[in-house]
Each structure stands twice: as structure tokens, then as C-alpha cells.
Amino acid sequence: MTIVDPAAGSCPVLLPESERVLLGHGSGGRLSAELISEVLLPGLGPAAPGGPLEDAALVTVGGCELLLSTDAYVVDPLFFPGGDIGALAVHGTVNDLAMRAGLPVALTVAYVVEEGLPLTDLRRVAASVGAAAAAAGVPVVTGDTKVVGRGAADRLFVITAGLGRRLPGAAPTAAGARPGDVVLLSGPIGCHGVTVLSTREGLGFESDVASDSKPLHRLVADMIAAGGTGVHALRDPTRGGLAAAVNEIAAASGVGVELVEAALPVPEPVRAACEMLGIDPAYVANEGCLVAFVAPERADAVLTAMRARPEGAAAVRIGAVTDGGPVLVRTMVGARRVLDLPLGEQLPRIC
Amino acid sequence: MTIVDPAAGSCPVLLPESERVLLGHGSGGRLSAELISEVLLPGLGPAAPGGPLEDAALVTVGGCELLLSTDAYVVDPLFFPGGDIGALAVHGTVNDLAMRAGLPVALTVAYVVEEGLPLTDLRRVAASVGAAAAAAGVPVVTGDTKVVGRGAADRLFVITAGLGRRLPGAAPTAAGARPGDVVLLSGPIGCHGVTVLSTREGLGFESDVASDSKPLHRLVADMIAAGGTGVHALRDPTRGGLAAAVNEIAAASGVGVELVEAALPVPEPVRAACEMLGIDPAYVANEGCLVAFVAPERADAVLTAMRARPEGAAAVRIGAVTDGGPVLVRTMVGARRVLDLPLGEQLPRIC
């Protein structure tokens, strides 16, 4: 039936059929970066934001320094150990504000609901949004709800936007890392991604791990109180994991980074799941930790401040900023290798 | 096979199987209102916004009066005469800010993309977001993109949030209408909804109508310049149409309204499509007009200011606010009938 014409282009990625959005474009890795830089930002034209891609945008209105951020949440399953899509949507946006030293002032929430969703599920997610917002001390000031036909969405998407007020005394930015900076990580990695993966059809496994979803703005406030302008850059390593976060900061700042693999806090079940699936914990998503690039003279003070808060109790030093070059990892046997941006989605390997 | 047990509950709506989200819950009508008041707001708990449901929320930060709004756009088709999902997402949020006298300062945009969307479509939507934002004079300061698997979304959803600065000199609110107010409409109704309906499978018809999608903040600025605090309430009659907008304002303000059916500007093809489908143009969605409740002594000045702008060139007086009671329409033959909130989705009728 099908005869593959050997005269046809031999480079598959340039064929027109590839000119479609792939799941990997949403992975937070290289494909995501390409989608943003080659499709979305050029499309926006003059209305597009300038400068490096930040977790939140700085907007000055009448002398007030404000931060604005948005994220869409499409997690499957809606409910998982350690959280649900509603809490995630609050924490994610609160955290994106926090990564630029923003304290949350107000949230908006939009729901895209698939026809047929049990009302109890929607009520439960709304309650979780409310509880997470209350716990973070931020009101949900407005919202929107759309219902789409059966099969036109995967049950429920939650999209939040956040308005923040910038904490005085610091201005962390993705471009702020400098050679010599100490790289700090606020807690263990991989829990969120492994928790969600464990429910996937065909991968199904049980584990004792729960999502780390939590708000980090109070941790950031304490870090800035301790480190002031020495807190150069902050990022929450969500999609694409620690590898993507560190690569993004390094690229935006024009520096290199060297991490120490043995220093990365990877909980046992996360490591086990990653071994099983053949994926690297550094590429797995987190929703409740941050990576900080701090001036060396402030690093100890910041680390102490972090450890004084529950969400930073397990904070560790994981590496340092170098003059340039790629993000490197010192391996367990003492060699170095590049820790690159992931390409697309993490797929389980057989070998 | 199936035996319907006559002893089972005879009231179908209380059966558990109805406890699911229906398409009608997204219609902007009574089901939508119920979903918000009975599921979403109670869920939010203490984090929920108080007061009437407004197009945008007022947030005061460091003495600045700011407005915040969000909307999710799920329109099918993505591209239609007069606009596309990208322009719509900009105009809709700009307009929601404008309905509370907000001038847009910054927008955020989130995309939820179905795997397989042609990149050209995404590029075209992004370009339309950019062009619409530039035309409205507002930057897109930050964004987010998620990709979901094939069949987990209907090609593309666009979710915008907007930050606005309140125009000095007026404070329109959904609760602001007062008996005696004049009801003004900025332009013809039904064009957007009919344009979109005309592409529906099974309803397919061709028409000369195009969406009215456009930004209204400059119109509002001129209205407020002319009417000041006499501009009591504004609403853009989107989902649920004029009927929903007027009912919502009447309910929030605790007043009645009497509209004159003959005064409603319904373009010929909109009327024709509505006749064909057996639906009422007052229930059809708009994306480029507003309804204003204005103190009688300012009404002429506001109407003149509206007509001086292209987006208000066809502005008309369509009724007046009464002391209480339902929203009434004076029919063509001179009787009155209630113009209620629609229930759920508008379905074509055979009779």
C-alpha cells in the first residue's frame, strides 16, 4: 500500500508534516524554548515582552513596582497525592511571582471545563483553589469559566494569573547570576513529576512519594531579608526540572554553572522511579522548590534563612556559577558532563 | 435491555447523573450563574471575591487603583470573519477592564495547545494577539504555553488576564444602575455569535456578517469624559447576549429595566439567522459592543460622545431603568414581556 519514495527528503524534521505542535513542545525543554522563540514571540511582534524570559513580568504603574504572571495547569490526574490541579494553580503562580521577589496581592482564576465533569470534582478543585489562596494569604479577585464539549478538553484546565508587589531590597532576575555565585536548592527534587507519572496509563506504579506543591513566597521573603541584593536569581524548577531551570538562568545571565551530582537531593522513591523509567531526576518537574543564585558572601546567611523555614528545611548548596560554557555536572566518579536542556517529553526507555 | 423503573425518582434533575457539568453551564445564562454561585464561589471560600460579579476586580496597591480581569477563550472555529481567537482574547480582556473604567496597562496570555495543531495556526494566532494588543496600546508582558495530547483539547484555547489603571472621574459598577437611568447600546447586536454559529456542523449557513470583535476602552474613556460619574454601569454583552448583561446589571443594582424591542439594532443577517434557528438575538453573544446605564441628565452627552467614535457610531438608546421588577421588553405590538436570563445553550428549534 504505502511505498516510501526514497527520493523524498531524507531529513524528517524539515518535512511539512512535522510542522505541527508536538507534545514535546510543552515539555519545558528545548522544543518549548524553540516554540516560544520562533513561533510565539515573533508572532506577538511589537507587543511582545523584551529581555530574558522571566517567571513574572515587572510592570510599573503610578510609581508602584508590580509583578504579573500567568500559568495554565493541565495536569492529569486532577487529584494526586500531595495536591490537585487547584492548589497547583495557586502555588505555581504565587511562586512565579516570588521568583522575582513578588509578594502576591491578587489572583485571577479561569476554568476550562469539559462537559460531563462531575460537579463534585469541580467543587473540590474550587475549594482547593480557595484553601491554597487563603493559606498563601492572597485573595482570588476575579475569574472566568468556560465549558467545552465532550472530548474538547481533558476534564479541567485551570489558568491563574497573579498580581504581586515587589519586595523592597532585592530584584532577582533570570539574567542576574554572576560567576562565583553559589547555587542553592531549597529542597528535594522530582517528587511532583514522579507522583504524576505514577498514575500514567501503561507506566502505573505505586509509590510513597507525594507532590511537593507549596507556596514559596514566604521563603523568598526570608531569603531576601537575609541576602538582600545578593540574591541574584531565583527560579522554580517546574516543567523541564532542575536542568531546564539552571540552563535558563545560565543562558539569560551569560554564565556557566557547575553542579555536583552527589549533592542533589533526590528522595529514594524518586530515584527508584527514574531508574525504572530510564529518566534523569534533573529533568523531572517540581512544584515546591526553588533554585537560587546567590553572591558567595551572602550564601551562608541565605542558606541559614532557608533552613529556618519548613519549605526550605532541606535546603542545600548544589554548585557554583562559572565564567561561561555549558551547565556541567560533576559526576559521582568525578568526571564532568554537560547537563543540557531536555529536548522534548521524557519518555520511558527500555535501555 | 433497559427497563426504566417507574418507581425511580420522577424528577430528572435531582438524579445523580445530572450532577455533571453541562455545556449549558458555560452559556452565560442561568446555569452559568448557578454554577458560579453554587459551586465555584462557595468552593473558593474565604478567598472568594465579595460583592456583585463584575467584569473586572478593583485592587488597590500602594494607593494605585488597579483593575484585574481574566477570560478564557475557547471559540470554535479559531479563525472567523471579523477576527480570530487571538484578537478576541485581547479585546475581551481589554473590554472587561474598560467596563470598570480601566485603561489596559499590561496583558498576560496563556495558550493551551492540542498536540497536532499546525504551527502556522499557532503563529497566526500569536500574531493576532500581538497585533490586537499593539492596536489597543497594551503590551503582552508575560505568558505561558501548555501542550496537551491529541483529543485532550479542541486545538487551541487562549486565556488572557489584564491589568488596568482606573480612569479618574468615574467608577462604573454592576451595582450602579439607578431608577431613571437611560440604557444605551453602543452598536448592533448578534454579529459575533451568528458569525460563529454559521460555521457549526449541521447548522452551516453562509452569511455576510462578521464578528464585531474590537476594543472598547477608548470609547469608554470618551463616555466617561462626557458623562463622568453619571456613567453608572457598563457591561459588554458577551456570552448570554444583551439579555444576560442587562439582567445581571439589574440584579446587581436591585432595579428593573424596560427595553424597547423595536429600538434594538439587529442587523438583517443576524435577524435572518436567528429566525432560521428559532433563537432570540438578545441572547446571542457580542464581542465589540457595550451597554451603558447612564444618569438621564448625562445621557445625551454620553450618546453624542459615543457616536463620535467609530466603535460607537451606531449607538442608540434602548430603554430605561425602572424601580424594580424583572427586565421587561416592550414588544413590537406594544405589550410587555419579561426578558429573562437564558437558561443554557441556545439550541436551534424546529418550531
Place this chain on the structure above:
Amino acid sequence: MRYLDEYRDPVLARALLSELGRVVTRPWTLMEVCGGQTHTIVRQGIDELLPDGVRMIHGPGCPVCVTPLEVLDRAMAIAQRPGTILTSFGDMLRVPGSRTDLLALRARGADVRVVYSPMDAVALARRTPDRQVVFLAVGFETTAPANAMAVLHAAALGLTNFTVLVSHVLVPPAMTAVLRAPDCRVQAFLAAGHVCAVMGWTEYEPIAAEHRVPIVVTGFEPLDLLEGILMAVRQLEQGRHEVENQYARAVRRDGNQAARQAISRVFRVTDRAWRGIGTIPGSGLTLTDEFAAFDARRRFDVGHLLVREHPDCVAGDILTGARTPLDCAAYGTACTPRTPLGAPMVSAEGTCAAYYTAGRRAVPPTGVS
């Protein structure tokens, strides 16, 4: 729009109302048979403007309202079968069966789709050869030619995945049933213009003669209805009981021959249950044996369905004009469009829903002020 706008002229409407006021000398009770006419009357508030004593009661002419519960339950049972696409007109989707409605079934995963025309269902069957497409074919004589053509066309195309669940009803037997009801108050009928566009009006002549009621074939626009009422009242005042044709621009005495032929080829007359009323002999259409292969009842065995209406609902009296919705204890309280207890509250052209939507409850609007 030509042939619509002219018949909505408010000046002429006032002229007709004045003329009606001059003609009327005593109370008369008229029934418009058709739900579409009910819709116009209530939506425009025409009945509020009629001279004192001229009263409109609303007949059983809403196909959505009179479709039996058993048919709805059957449609829903079929829709739940895997591989099936159930199609119908938009207004059928909200009608409650015994336990749920088609919109709620769709939300639970059934493939239920709105079509504008039965031919769209045929086209869908052609496009999806691996699915069974079922069209829930309801309607009066007006819709029967369309549904007949869908079957004829599916047969011509040799489709084996298209069937119809037929629940067609006929107007004249229903009018006779209304007239034979012991508490019948109807003194004249406005006959449904579009039914007559297909069938003509010869069937009405024996009814008018036997029951001594004027019958006026009437259109759907405000002026049509006012003129139809005027013509009927004139007959009543003059003691006549004839069939007259107000809707002459669209209706001929013998109707539409081509359409009638298609109906009689595809369908035969049968007894039919009317929701809320009960069975009326010879009041329905069913497929002839020639087209039995297109009968969804035969194709899909969903067993015997036992059904029961809500005990508080007086839909039967509403549909025969014995009562108005305002006479129903449940109206506006237990029974609203959001929580319908009976079919007349469901579709926009159902009498109870038309009343409710027009606000005929807490604050009854008054006439011209």
C-alpha cells in the same frame, strides 16, 4: 426580511386590534393549535392586547412536548449503545425522559448531536460508515416530508447505518380529541399554517362542519395571528363555522402534492400516544413495511420500556386547553424550565415554558399602558 417584516408592522397591528375591538360583542375562546403560534402570541404579548372576552388557549401543537416519554427513553437507551450517534432537532435535546435528558446523556459520554435538517443526519451517516446514525424523527405534518425524504434518500444511497426513530403526529385527530373532551371550551381554531402548507385544509372541513367550529388557517407573524383571530371572531359573531384561509400567500387548498406523495410513500397512519394526553386513534405516522429496514425500533432492541409521568403535572389539560399553566399548582414553583416536571415546560414553544419565559408569574405584565 421580505414576507416577514411586512407582517410585523405595529401600525397595522393596532389597526387590526381596533377592528377586532369593534367586531367583538361577547366573550369568545379560541385555540391556536400550533406551538409556534403560541410562541409568537406569548412573546409579542398579543393575547394581553386582545379585547376583553377574547381569550386564546394554547393547543397541543408542540411536537417536542407531545413526544411520548417512552420514545424519549428509547432514544436515550439507543444513544447509550456504543458506536451509535443519536441525532435530532435542537429542541428535543432538553426534553426530560424518565430519568435524564439527551444533553445530560451527552455530558456522560453518549454521542448526541444536533442537526438542522434530517438530511444532515443522512450526510453524517454517509461520512461515518462505521457508526450507526439514528435520527429521532418527531414533528407534525410539516416535518413529515423532510423526514420522509431523509429515508428515501438514505435508501437511494444504500445506507445501512441510518435509521429513524419515528414519532410523527397528525393535527386533525388532535383537534377532534380536543373538541370531544368533556370540558372543551374551544369555540374556534386557528389552524397551523405550515401544516396546511403541506396538507391543505380539506381535512378540516368535516371537523368544522361536524363540531360547528370556525377554523382559520393562519400564519405565524403578529399580523397573521391578529388577522386570523379577527377572521375567526367574525365567523363566531356571524354564526358561521367554515374553514377560511388567512395564510393564502403560503397555503393552497390541497397543500403540496409532491410532499404529500412522499409522506404516503414512506409513512402510514397509526394510533399514537401523545405525551400528557394519551393515545389518540389514527393520530400518528409510522414507517411503511417497504422502509422497515430504516426503523430504529427494529434495529435496536432496547427492551420494553415502562414509563410514568410526574403525578403533579397536568400537561394533558394544558395541551387540550382545559387549563392554562397558571392553573397548575406546580407552575413556577416545583416546575420551572430549570426543573421541568412535564414536557410543556421544556421546549421554548411549550405552553408552560412560553408563559414562564414571558414572565407570566410573580409580576404579570399588564397590557398597553
Place this chain on the structure above:
Amino acid sequence: MRYLDEYRDPVLARALLSELGRVVTRPWTLMEVCGGQTHTIVRQGIDELLPDGVRMIHGPGCPVCVTPLEVLDRAMAIAQRPGTILTSFGDMLRVPGSRTDLLALRARGADVRVVYSPMDAVALARRTPDRQVVFLAVGFETTAPANAMAVLHAAALGLTNFTVLVSHVLVPPAMTAVLRAPDCRVQAFLAAGHVCAVMGWTEYEPIAAEHRVPIVVTGFEPLDLLEGILMAVRQLEQGRHEVENQYARAVRRDGNQAARQAISRVFRVTDRAWRGIGTIPGSGLTLTDEFAAFDARRRFDVGHLLVREHPDCVAGDILTGARTPLDCAAYGTACTPRTPLGAPMVSAEGTCAAYYTAGRRAVPPTGVS
């Protein structure tokens, strides 16, 4: 994790490296056959730490990389048939065929799903009786028992909607092919521990004897690899050429009898094309006639497929160890994981991709500093 963490101890790794340094007296070239071992070596930078002169070259042991283009194109042709679900291991989905890959096909609407185990594909077939579930069954001897069991289990369940597209390969013939290549530089092999866990090592004894090469059955952790290298180098230094077992905790001389029986019941040996290398006699497995009903090739006629590899790609030389990726002109420029020209750039355990991901390009990291 027990039996993993112990074999990652950095102190013992340094001890092994020191010992190796003491043992080596002259340059030696070793090949690890297995892609999983390549992955550990490159990811941990083990080869960077080896004493001068000890050089690892990477063998053809990546099942994803050696799956012929023809098989991929066939899988994609099958995936495009309506009603079909194509399943495979995650790393097969990104491998480019002649025109596209399975992930891109999925984006265009094909139903392509990742499974963790072939048994998951069987379970899927059971759950979706109206769909044809095809499992793209690739792998070495390690995976063959699992794929065999999937066929046996589907047969036991009487499934008629489950088939496998088999492209199994065998290690010993590939090692022989490497050794027979005219420019072969391999002086010793690390044999793949998990292959041997299934098959044992008796097949390797004649190879070691005939070609006078040491073969050390080796595990996958850093200490395993270092010890395997040390054992092989000791043999080389001592002029021995035996089969030794470093991975004694998991591998026995005769392998796993139950697993071998299942393989030989379901599969028979056949000639097999290796992507980038060409056909190697007796180097593959195919279904026996008893299980022909489960053969996707027979079930789905997608015609004769003509395929051609990219002319710049030297994958054959990479896979046989004749060259390293750094010797390929396209490496890192025209050919990257984003734009792979050949299979070794596609899967994480492909040699070219392993090099690229570890950053062996613009800035080659140096050893311990």
C-alpha cells in the same frame, strides 16, 4: 536502593581506577556492546577517567538504533490505518523513519501509545476489543522473553486483535560481525549483563576462542563497568582470551532456562537487517509458524517499502566501533538530537546522542581536575 547504590560508591570507583592504572602497561581498545553500558559510561564520564591508552568504543547494542528503517516505516504505515493502536517502548517513538516519526504521526491523529511492558499492550487489546493493537517488538535477548510471553498470553486469552511487529536482534552474531570487519580495532568485549542473564555466556566461548578476544560479562553500574574493564585489561595484559563473569550476582552460565524456553517456543532465528550495518546472518528472531496469527506483518498489508538512509550518516561505522561520533562530519552540526540524521543520534542510549547529551562537542570536558 539495594544492589544499585553499592555499585556507585565513588571511593571504590577511585580504587578501581587506581588498580586499572597499575595493571595497564600499553594501549588497549575495548568495546562495550550494550547501549545501556554506553549510557552509563558517557553519563558518568567513566571513559574520561580511564588511564591513557585504555579506550572504549561503543558497540551496536542499542535496539532502538539498530531497528531497520523498513520496520519503522512499516510500523508507521500500520499506525496510520484507522482503528489501529500502535504501541511500543517510549524510546522507539522518536526514532525517525524515512519521513517522520511516531510522535509526529501521533500529533497528526494516529493512535500511538507508550507502554512500559509488552503485557500492557496485551491488556490494552483486551480492553479495546474493537481496535487492533499492534506492539512494535524490538529488543535484544533480554527483551525477547517478555515479548514471547506477550504472544503466549494473547494466545492463551484467545485475542484476535493483538499482533506484534517483531524486529528482534541477537548479540553474538553482531559481535562476530564486528570482529570480522576489515578495520576492526576491538581487542576485548564487555558483554551485556542483562542479555547474559537470559542467555548465559556459553555462546561467547567459541567467539573468544576463535577471535582470541577476552569477553567479560559485565553489569551496568559504574563499579560493574570499571571492574569489567579491569578484568578485560588484566586478560589482555596476561595474554588470555576467556569468557569471564563480572556480573555474577545476576548472571549464571546457562542463563535463565524458563526464559530461553519461551523464546524458542515463540521465535526462531532468522537473518536480520541492522540499521546502518546491513544484514547479519542468523542475527534476529522472528515468530514461529505456530504464532503466525500474531504477526503484524501478515495481518496488515502495507505493501513493499523501499527505504534509504541519509547519505552523510556513518552510523554503520559508529555501531561497529570503526569510528566515534567525533569522526562524523555531520555530528553536532547537521546532526543533533533535534535533527537526527541517523538512528544513533535519536535515542538517549544511541552512541551519537549519548556523546551529544554529555556535551562532547564545543566544550569537551576534561578529566578530573
Place this chain on the structure above:
Amino acid sequence: MCLGIPGRITEVERCDGLRTGTVDFGGVRKQVCLAYTPDAGPGDYVIVHVGFAISVVDPDEAARTLAVLRAMDGVLEQELGP
């Protein structure tokens, strides 16, 4: 029952053996089955129900009805005075 609206035929064709055509309803155009109005052609108005023309509008009858109504209005105006 039976929503039917008048529209003007702009084109007639055959499609799958059926007489069909385009009908314009004040700026909205739809494909309609014309099998039941075999004599109607472009320019004629038909009443369309669920995608089928069920009747051809008779312009003379339409004019006559309106004339009667307008006359009635004229009589009224005369009676009430200008």
C-alpha cells in the same frame, strides 16, 4: 410547531439526484432541498422548514392580504382623523 421562514431562491442545482438550491434569507444563505417545490426557480420565495422548501410564496396573495390590512388602517385613520 414548525418554524418556517421565507427566503428567495438564488440558485437551483441537482445534488445526489435531489433538486436543491441556495436560498437567501436577508443576507443568510443556506442550501435547501427543493424537491417539494419542483416549479420554483431563482427569484421565487419559498417557505423553508428544517432545510426543505415546503411552499412557494404567492406574491399576489401576499400583496392582497397587506392591501386589505392597509385599507383597514386607512379606514381607521379616516375615522380618527389626521
Place this chain on the structure above:
Amino acid sequence: MCLGIPGRITEVERCDGLRTGTVDFGGVRKQVCLAYTPDAGPGDYVIVHVGFAISVVDPDEAARTLAVLRAMDGVLEQELGP
């Protein structure tokens, strides 16, 4: 090739006529086919590849290998001094 990781059997059962069981990998539990390790029971470690136990870990051999390596390290330490 052939990602395989060691895990501890915690439960053995039969499912659809197959020997299966739960294997714990450091806090992650997965159902695994045990048909090819007929003698392995709870407490035993098996090497699992694509959902199949392909080999039982021999604890004595494992200990022996490690002892050799540790001895090598001890020798080194001795050589290099404390």
C-alpha cells in the same frame, strides 16, 4: 541495552494463569511478571526488565564482588597511608 533494575519481591500471586507479584524498588512498587523466576519468593531480589523478572540476584555473589572491591580499596589505603 536493556534497562534492568533490582527490586525486592513483596508478594507473589497468580493472575490470569500467570505468576506475577509486587516488586518494591526503594519505595516504588510495581506489578511484575514472575513467570521466568519460578523459584523466587518474597524477600528475594530480582532484576526487572520491561515488567519481567529475568534473574534472581544472588546475595552471596553480590557480597563477594563488593568484598573484592573493598579489599582493593583497603590495599590502596594501606599503600597510600591514612
